[in-house]
Amino acid sequence: MNERMVPEVGVLADTPAVVQLNAWLRNWARRLDFRLVDERRCLPPHWVLALGNKGLLGMQVAERDGGLLGLSNFELLRVQRQLGAIDLTLAFFVGLNNGLGIRPIQRFGSPAIKERYLPQLASGRILAAFALTEHGAGSNPLGLSATALREKEGFRVNGSKSWSGSAAWAGVISVFTRHLDEQGRDCGFVGLCLDAEQPGMRQGSEALTLGLKGMVQNQLHFDAALVDPDRVLGSPFAGMAVASDTMAYGRLGIAATCVGGLWRCLQLMMRYSTRRSLGSHRLWDHQYTQRVVDDALCAATAIGGWVDDLALRLDQGLPEAPPQVLAAVKWMASEMLGEVSDAALQMLGARGYCDNNPIGQLWRDARITRLFEGPSETLATFIGQRVQEQPVATLDYLEQTAPGKIAAQRLRQWLADAGPMERLSAGTLRLGECVAWLMLYAQPLDEPSRRWVDFRLEQALHTWERVRSPVRAMPGLAEWINANAGLCDEPQPGEDSTIDPLLMSREGL
Ligand SMILES: Cc1cc2nc3c(=O)[nH]c(=O)nc-3n(C[C@H](O)[C@H](O)[C@H](O)COP(=O)(O)OP(=O)(O)OC[C@H]3O[C@@H](n4cnc5c(N)ncnc54)[C@H](O)[C@@H]3O)c2cc1C
Incomplete structure (x- = not known):
């Protein structure tokens, strides 16, 4: 280690905006209890309020769109790095809103969509989410099965999404599905910017994740949700390009x-x-x-x-x-x-x-x-x-x-x-x-x-x-392991957390 006891990190200087924001973050973070957030599996509302007031939940939203900071890419990523050095849950909560959340709206939303959502997003009054993954389509996003069927009045959306970060807390969600034309023919993918109050969209169960416990990742369900065509992100046939750019x-x-x-x-x-x-x-x-x-x-x-x-x-x-x-x-x-x-x-x-x-x-x-x-x-x-x-x-x-x-x-x-x-x-x-x-x-x-x-x-x-050396054949491996290691993953009765049907808002739901 002797040759460089003072490492050459940060060769490029931070801009004054970054210096100020990072100093604020370091000071603010001294008051945050990250372990408690992890244990409670929920970040506290004051995080969202403080970050929103500072403009950190929409760092690249321009002033004309209601943003407070309008940071360059270099600046945004330097702030993101600082956040990562403080706490990864905090960093990914902020990063998700700025990246997967806001970017598709900012880049591909119609003027009306931008006008409606960007000021609220930039100030942290609402959060944004991104729903691409499904249970059967994760590392293979082209395998999406959720559909948006083109009808006269708009797109009829059906299907489910999984592990969507911040979805249950979000005011607006970019959702990606297959696009079917009026005859039901597959014509690529479509990205839709949905309001949290979209009729026909239901929030599903939260994932019990190993990490990022303070955030929420949940399922989303669509039951014949009728979506206005103005909510399309970019071209209605190029939703995967929108998702790819965002990712x-x-x-x-x-x-x-x-x-x-x-x-x-x-x-x-x-x-x-x-x-x-x-x-x-x-x-x-x-x-x-x-x-x-x-x-x-x-x-x-x-x-x-x-x-x-x-x-x-x-x-x-x-x-x-x-x-x-x-x-x-x-x-x-x-x-x-x-x-x-x-x-x-x-x-x-x-x-x-x-x-x-x-x-x-x-x-x-x-x-x-x-x-x-x-x-x-x-x-x-x-x-x-x-x-x-x-x-x-x-x-x-x-x-x-x-x-x-x-x-x-x-x-x-x-x-x-x-x-x-x-x-x-x-x-x-x-x-x-x-x-x-x-x-x-x-x-x-x-x-x-x-x-x-x-x-x-x-x-x-x-x-x-x-990889050039051959992989051995493994016939019967699964059975051999089951026989030797035992089977102990049977579903257990657990707790009944469902509301009794007699007490539900709609009988027998
Ligand atoms: C905490 C958390 C937050 C998330 N947030 C979001 C979000 O906000 N929005 C969203 O849409 N999704 C989100 N996801 C979903 C995430 O992006 C997917 O889980 C991820 O894409 C992997 O998909 P999968 O889980 O279905 O894995 P699978 O597709 O089942 O893959 C399993 C494994 O197979 C490997 N594999 C695949 N292909 C090959 C190959 N050719 N060769 C070798 N190995 C291969 C993969 O690398 C992986 O290791 C989130 C997930 C988590 C856990």
Whole structure:
């Protein structure tokens, strides 16, 4: 660690707006009890009020649309990073509203929809949600089964959505379904901006999640809900493009939040290891401890710089990074947060495993980042597919820097050596992971981070090699496990929490 005791983090200065907002957040956060929020499984109303009053629930809404801040992408992501360093539940609550919640309305809503909802959203008077996932369509969103049938008066929506963040609390929800024309023929997907009071829409049960317990993720049900055609987001035939745009940008927000989470892990590891005495020496004095911290520092600085670079490209109106790059930065940031939060929990020993200390909660909260808005495997496969099918976009992206030119050379060589691979094969997935490391390699990095990226890239290549060895046949495995491990997942009677039919508002509902 001696070569850089003062790490080169935050090379790009925050703008005055960010300095002010982050200072306010740090001060405000001193009064928040994150453990209690987790235990109660509900964040308190004063969070929403304070964040709304500060404009943080609609950071990119322009003043003319009722926004208070009108932040650039760089600024928004720097605030998001700060939020991630404070608490991941807080960060994702805010991030969801700004990204998945507001972006589709701001970018694709009609003028009337924007006028109606943006001022309320920007000031936190209402919240926004995004409902794409269904029980049968998560990592495979093209498998949606909810439908919007075009009728004379509008769209007739039927079906259900799952795990929709903040939906039960939201005033407005962007819902994505199949679009059926008046004859019932499939004509793509449609995005609809629905009011919480939409007739025919019902809020469903909440998910008992492992982390982000202070937020709500719930089901939504549509029973022949008639939706006004003015509520269509973008083209009525291109709903998946609206959802994809929203999620691609959301991935950048997740990456920024993960970088904040990495900082928080570093803080806890440093605090503990430098204070914990192990008899004649401190935990910090072990070379291994310093190695773990240095690797985490490499991840935080390298990925932080990558997020900054992508944000600045957007702000400067440069050609947008292709979607595989946004998928890669989310893949990388969430995978590293998973590793580092686990390493931090390990370093804290029994204290790491006790819920009076914050690392366990962070570890649980961090786990979702590898699953939502594209699970890691799906994203890696997508990157691998893109690189094989349209290599030019990735090569162009890489070749913008001197190390990137070397990276592009390597990629050309890999593609030539590997030959065509099946779209959904493990080879394509592993190629995608290697390409994500190449993209990070293409960034300007300090020397320790470059050595770390080099090492990780070699590791990723090694893992790619492994897919060449055959997978054994596993006939009868499920039965064998059931016979040996037992069956103990039978539904239990539990508590009866349903209202007696005789007391319901509508008899026999
Ligand atoms: C806390 C939380 C918040 C959420 N918020 C929202 C929200 O606001 N809005 C919304 O619409 N959705 C939301 N979701 C849903 C989330 O985006 C989905 O859960 C996610 O897309 C994964 O879908 P799935 O759970 O159906 O997994 P599945 O599709 O069942 O996938 C299971 C596993 O299979 C893997 N897999 C898939 N394809 C391949 C492949 N080719 N090769 C190898 N492995 C593969 C996946 O990577 C994954 O690990 C949320 C979920 C949670 C838990």
